[in-house]
Amino acid sequence: EDQVTQSPEALRLQEGESSSLNCSYTVSGLRGLFWYRQDPGKGPEFLFTLYSAGEEKEKERLKATLTKKESFLHITAPKPEDSATYLCAVMTTDSWGKLQFGAGTQVVVTP
């Protein structure tokens, strides 16, 4: 059975304190790994797609990386506006067009 696990469940950071979120996956065959940001009371907002091990993508203070078993979302020098829940999702070769989501990591950045 395909599984997506995110850790930690919650993360509290001081402004400027860099950290990483983890998304580990066990799937039959990975077609793509997706990162989303979700603010309270809103729909998830697409951030990145990673397709193959070794791939990296960046957007402002966020950098996503992918290995054969997990993905990391690095937050460099976070600001309070980076506070959100970060979701990862996988698309497998057996479920093309469908995403399976992890439970998310809630990040709070304090000034």
Place this chain on the structure above:
Amino acid sequence: DADVTQTPRNRITKTGKRIMLECSQTKGHDRMYWYRQDPGLGLRLIYYSFDVKDINKGEISDGYSVSRQAQAKFSLSLESAIPNQTALYFCATSDGGTGANEQFFGPGTRLTVL
């Protein structure tokens, strides 16, 4: 203007009532999805549709039905609502033609079943 809209945004109803949640999109995407989100469980797929004539059950379809009225409209119905269907419901779309596969979400409907 929002590309994916959902109505209503909030709804409180009673056990046994029939409820319809509606989703419209102006992105021109062919694929549409319905998810529910519960605390600690993440997003779970209820139904999905890859075009107007294609409807598929997702992970948790029991108690739900859908209708794809047009390429831009996808409705979710709860025939007889029960309290454990209290959740946040999201509609999403994607473009099957690009191969990119990322999904774009609406603002959500908060449903409470008493």
